[in-house]
Amino acid sequence: MSVSADPAAAGFRFPTERSRALFERLGRTLPGANTRTATYFPPYPLALSHGDGAHVWDADGNRLIDLVNNYTSLVHGHAHPAVTEAIAQAAATGTVFPSPIAEQAELAERICARVDSVQRLRFTNSGTEATMHALRLARAATGRELVVKAHDGYHGSADTLPSSLGATRGVPAGVLDTIRWVDYNAPDQLAEVVAREGERIAAIVLEPVLGAGVLPAERAFLVAARAAADRCGALLVLDEVVTFRLHVGGWQAELGVTPDLTTFGKLIGGGLPVGAFGGRAALLDLYDPRAAAVLGHHGTFNGNALTMAAGIVSLDLLTAEEVARINALGARLADGLRSQVAAHGLDAVVTEAGSLVQVHFEAGPVMRCGADLRPGSALLARFHREALEEGVYVAPRGELNVTTAMDEAIVDEALAGIDRALARIAAGDATPA
């Protein structure tokens, strides 16, 4: 079935004919011209053709400052020369081998050296696989089945860890029965579920910052999760797929909470598909192929040479100084946005965690858990659209992030564009979303 963009709704103030043509063409082979749900926005998404550092260009030649950065995976922005060079070299000598390769050791050693709780790890091809396998490992290690997770906690698209009760279509009832839901930042709910069903719980799986909304965990919540897991003999799994960018040791180092297992993705692949999960040697050694009852974990592309090469460079470039620098840029962006929404008298709240920022409209003032989010806000849709009009590429849900390809000047340039967008919204003459 083909999809047509509604021409009446198009109305971008810059040319988007090529984006629209690609949308129509793709709609003949991909449902809704889409192969990644969250990336759609009406009337049709801009078709991005290339990127360089802090910028992306669309197919019609419009240049935008990129505050999405492929949903945080491009921590060094687009086409960093050292990353590109490493990928080119690896591509020229073979992309993947069904054998150990030195680059697997190089990347694994870098991650283990940074994250105290990780002594051994396994590579996967996505963050989804990483959390899926971490949970399976927890089940194998404990012999239990239940998992405790947060409402709106996003861990990828595996059946075993749906993000919310509204996102379970097609998930077998038996799988859903293994999930116990708690509100993010609600330690009392963790205590209650552990008191009730503790001996059946294999794992508590949490993000250190709730990605859906950039809502940081209060330290007391993760401390309570650690204590709850210890009380009932479950494993604490921290999903640092995104938050590994916030501190060289992961956000767990900042919070001083030690998980049993940690999952990684995004930045550790240098822009290529990746994931990893790791923890104590005694746990991960269940995967030792020499073991009598080995726990299987397969994958044609696990630890492939291209991803390893890009990931090694990505980590080497992400020094403690660079982490601190982009966290400061994130704070600059968040502070600037807060001043702007106040100056324009808009009903908006800005949340932040280091280099991650989110603008929430028609929400708050207290933002602690998924129930506080307003993803369907009409103002949010307008903000997204008007920011695009000003050449600032932001995620439809209002999430922004900054990279090592940026400096204060580019953050200020993005803020200036956003300020014009907010002024139009406040004046009520924004393009209807």
Ligand SMILES: Cc1ncc(COP(=O)(O)O)c(C=O)c1O
């Ligand atoms: C916290 C978290 N975990 C897991 C994932 C899934 O990673 P992937 O998209 O690589 O499957 C994501 C993706 O956004 C994420 O934000």
